[in-house]
Amino acid sequence: MADGCACDRHAHMYLTVDDALRRGLSIAAPLTDRETLPLTQAIGRVLAEDCTSKVEMPAFDNSAMDGYAVRTIDLIDGPLFELPVAGRIAAGDSAEHDAPAGSALRIFTGAPVPTDFDAVVIQEDCDVTLDGIRFSRLPKAGQHIRLAGEDLRAGAPILRRGCEIGPREVAALASAGYGEVAVYRKLKVTIFSTGSELRQPGEALGPGQIYNSNRYMLLALLQKPWIELTDSGPVKDDPDVLEQVLREACESSDLIVTTGGVSVGDEDHMPRLIAEIGGQTDVMKVAMKPGKPIMFGRYGRALYVGLPGNPVSAYVTWQIIGSQMMARRAGLQYNPQVTVQAVLAEPLRRRAGRQEYRPVQIEGTTPDGRPKLRLMAPSYSGRVALLAQAEGLAIIPAEVEELPEGHVLDLLPV
Numbered sequence: 001m002a003d004g005c006a007c008d009r010h011a012h013m014y015l016t017v018d019d020a021l022r023r024g025l026s027i028a029a030p031l032t033d034r035e036t037l038p039l040t041q042a043i044g045r046v047l048a049e050d051c052t053s054k055v056e057m058p059a060f061d062n063s064a065m066d067g068y069a070v071r072t073i074d075l076i077d078g079p080l081f082e083l084p085v086a087g088r089i090a091a092g093d094s095a096e097h098d099a100p101a102g103s104a105l106r107i108f109t110g111a112p113v114p115t116d117f118d119a120v121v122i123q124e125d126c127d128v129t130l131d132g133i134r135f136s137r138l139p140k141a142g143q144h145i146r147l148a149g150e151d152l153r154a155g156a157p158i159l160r161r162g163c164e165i166g167p168r169e170v171a172a173l174a175s176a177g178y179g180e181v182a183v184y185r186k187l188k189v190t191i192f193s194t195g196s197e198l199r200q201p202g203e204a205l206g207p208g209q210i211y212n213s214n215r216y217m218l219l220a221l222l223q224k225p226w227i228e229l230t231d232s233g234p235v236k237d238d239p240d241v242l243e244q245v246l247r248e249a250c251e252s253s254d255l256i257v258t259t260g261g262v263s264v265g266d267e268d269h270m271p272r273l274i275a276e277i278g279g280q281t282d283v284m285k286v287a288m289k290p291g292k293p294i295m296f297g298r299y300g301r302a303l304y305v306g307l308p309g310n311p312v313s314a315y316v317t318w319q320i321i322g323s324q325m326m327a328r329r330a331g332l333q334y335n336p337q338v339t340v341q342a343v344l345a346e347p348l349r350r351r352a353g354r355q356e357y358r359p360v361q362i363e364g365t366t367p368d369g370r371p372k373l374r375l376m377a378p379s380y381s382g383r384v385a386l387l388a389q390a391e392g393l394a395i396i397p398a399e400v401e402e403l404p405e406g407h408v409l410d411l412l413p414v
Contacts, residue, residue, distance in 0.1 A: 013285060014285045014292070016286075016287055017287065017321070020284055023296065024305075027296060027298055028325040030330070030331045031331045035182070035183060036182050042165050042181050043165055043170050044165060044224070045165055046183055047163050047165055047183060050161050051181070061112065065122045066109050068104040069104060069117040070118075070121055071101070072138075072141050074101060074103075079136060080136050081138070082132065083102065084131055088107075089111045091109065092111075095114045095115070104133055105117065119141055120139070120143060121137075158173070165181075184226070186228040187227050189254065189255045190230040191222065191229070191230070191258070192258055195237060199211055199234075214260070214309070215231070217311065230249075230252070237261070247277055256303070256305070257305050262306035279298055281295060281304075286321075288356070290308070291307075291317035291381075303329055305318075305322045305326075311384035340370075340411050341410065342392075343366055344373055344405055346375060347405050348396070348400075350402075352398065353398060355396065356396040360390060360392050373409065393412040394412075396409065
């Protein structure tokens with residue numbers, strides 16, 4: 001490679017982001033243990049079974065509007081139709097009636113439509129008279145009637161296992177007649193931060209010490225209804241202490257997430273310790289910026305994800321790779337991260353070789369509605385305050401050295 005080239009001289013030694021993600025997902029075995037919970041307690045959990053509707057949806061023919069149920073066979077072509085009103089049906093009433101031929105029924109939204117009535121004339125199209133109703137528009141058979149099974153037939157699929165039961169999903173389950181549902185047990189996750197320099201917010205800082213932001217970032221990222229979280233706090237760079245904490249975590253956890261100590265320095269103990277307790281490790285340099293070093297490992301049922309120590313690196317690596325491994329381990333369906341297209345508000349020049357996730361701020365939109373991105377500082381792996389100010393991460397492909405103003409990029413929301 002010629003001197004002066006702007007690309008990363010060692011990029012050929014790195015894994016691509018996609019390859020690293022594939023390797024991580026390949027060792028993230030999904031949970032199989034499940035439990036059955038009442039629907040109210042299953043909200044936020046991971047569905048462990050395919051669900052089909054127990055009922056027709058809707059369960060019976062019903063009115064889509066407030067108005068009057070009629071028999072179209074009773075209506076003779078003419079400029080005006082007049083019918084007596086023989087009764088009233090509201091939601092929750094029986095569809096049985098004694099309405100004679102040539103009469104209408106007052107009906108309300110959601111009320112069952114009697115079998116011999118085949119249309120609903122909305123109340124706005126009717127004039128109420130002393131004897132009944134009058135209207136001028138001839139209704140079509142089926143007008144304003146929701147037919148039984150129109151939305152979903154009994155036995156039809158409604159949800160696939162592996163979805164997170166949110167507002168839409170729980171509404172579908174309730175409508176389909178589920179009083180309880182099978183979910184995967186909660187994923188047991190343990191976190192700790194490595195580093196003798198770490199102090200907790202509120203403590204006094206000594207020489208060479210910093211506040212432990214990674215701990216709180218992980219606590220926020222892992223506050224999910226389907227996670228049982230254990231926080232082992234900060235752990236100093238003492239191999240004996242680290243090994244004890246690691247062994248305890250391996251015995252009780254499905255997933256262990258740490259920050260720091262996964263590179264190749266003298267104080268980077270985690271790769272050696274995982275191997276020494278009998279686990280398997282995969283320490284990688286990934287062609288991504290920030291977040292080049294990342295470590296995967298397994299010991300028994302415990303999956304290990306070691307993130308870089310720099311806060312922005314830890315955040316980005318977790319969002320792009322670690323969170324996807326965790327989702328797979330928890331039994332969630334794999335859903336690639338959703339990006340939006342955006343344009344650069346200024347030209348870009350950088351060193352090629354690694355796929356970059358650059359913090360950006362949004363400065364308005366283009367005429368076609370795309371966000372316009374203002375790039376933040378090019379050196380940012382340890383600048384957690386800058387990350388807090390970012391409105392997204394612009395994804396810059398590994399091979400790119402220069403991009404003009406107005407170039408279209410993918411934007412990952414933060």
